[in-house]
Amino acid sequence: MAKHNDRKKISYPGLALFLVISAINTATADGTGKVVFEAQCQSCHDLTEKAPETLKQLWERKGPDLSSAGIKYKSAWLNEWLQNPTRIRPAGMFYGNHIKTGKKTDVVDPSGLVNHPRLSSEQASQVVEMLMTLKRNENLVTSGEYRPGSIPMMLGEMMFDKFKGCLACHQIEPGYGGLSGPEMYTAANRLQEDYLISFMRNPQSWEPKSIMPNKNLKETDLQKLVHYLRALSKEKFQ
Amino acid sequence: MNRSIMFCAALLLIPAAAANAETAADNYRTYCVQCHGLKGDGKGINVADMSTQPRDHTDAKEMSARTDQELFKVIKEGGQSINKSVLMPPWSSILTDEEIQDLVKHLHKLCKC
Known part of the structure; x- marks a missing residue:
């Protein structure tokens, strides 16, 4: 019984991975940055979103506003970073969600920080091409x-x-x-x-x-x- | 009839007003905690490399030495407005006068003074 349960537990990540790979392949096959974006990025970056108007909205935001990406970012950097993402904000998107008291001072609590997904070279180019057309503000x-x-x-x-x-x-x-x-x-x-x-x-x-x-x-x-x-x-x- | 229309109009206005109002505790968490700390004791995540340490808002003696007018001014116009550190920025671009007044009251709660 225990073995059966273990096998079931293992199968879920496997299925999830299969679905993610399928989604990525579908997105890439379609050949547009918009499709890649919808599959890979949209859960944290809502392009239709307005800037937070309340503190609650500010706290809940998972990623920066990309609706102005075309006038904000340098495309060469964006392309490279999407393939090798690093943390730019040491305490996450809103620091208040990722801190705790420490011995001498408050400290960053890394447990809730999520690493940015890594895109392939092809996906990065497609997404950057799409993002650079966005020029809100x-x-x-x-x-x-x-x-x-x-x-x-x-x-x-x-x-x-x-x-x-x-x-x-x-x-x-x-x-x-x-x-x-x-x-x-x-x-x-x-x-x-x-x-x-x-x-x-x-x-x-x-x-x-x-x-x-x-x-x-x-x-x-x-x-x-x-x-x-x-x-x-x-x-x-x- | 006119009364009922006015009542409905008043009801419609309530959510809009409520959406704009931020509590002092929420503003403190968002803008002040980064330097003044989760406990308000001046031990925020930003303090390690600061040349001047942020005010300990739980220190009744230090906090009592400031008038409410000074506290209001330093939040609104920044540290330099009362000859204190430039590291305390002016918050007038984000907080309304009413919100700053609420924050001054919040500071009294933190220092219990």
Whole structure:
């Protein structure tokens, strides 16, 4: 009897795996990013979703809003990341769902954190092609607003940390900085510069309940911070 | 007849108003806990590399030294508005004045003061 039960238990993951593989094969065979997206991504990323308007909606969200992907992400990074995903937000999508008290301070509770699925090269290309057509909130971004320039690394870090206090929530290298926001040492690899300017200028115009506050940054500071993020993204961290 | 129409209209307005109102406890969990901690003791997940440690909201002595006006101002306009740390950001882009007033009351509960 016990053996029979064990066999039944084993068969369910096997069946689930078969169904997932079938779904992926079907999606790939169809050849469109939309189909791959519906099979692989839609349970966490709802493209029709509006930005959370209540805290409950904010807490329940599983993945970032992709309805603006075409004006937010850099396609080359997105393609690579979907094939080799890493955690960008150390404490998950909403940090409040993944923390617990520790000995000295609160700590990230990794038990509920879910790893992002890995796509094949073909699937990643298909999904990226589809995502880059999505441009909700396009009116918030001014193309070419970021003017490439540079800032000494030390000055950029002082600005990010001492002058503007961004380090409170964001890491500027692995293991250094706040944990509730996304890591910043990859930000300029991931995100389009004009989007960075727009989001930092007014995070609530993108997401009314975002935990990123509006720091009332001056236009020159917005440009300098993006100079810094671009320099930071070129650093090689172990 | 007019009364019943007004009553129905009033009923329709109630859910909309309720949907917009966030409680102080929910706002605290969302925006404050990351630095001030699950217990409100200033030991949030972000504090390890901070040059200035966040206020311990359970410390009655420290918290009593601040007026409600100062607490309101520091939440709304950030630490620098009362010559404190830039690490405490201004929350006026997210929280309404009413929500900030509720948070000030919530702080009194945490410090029991």
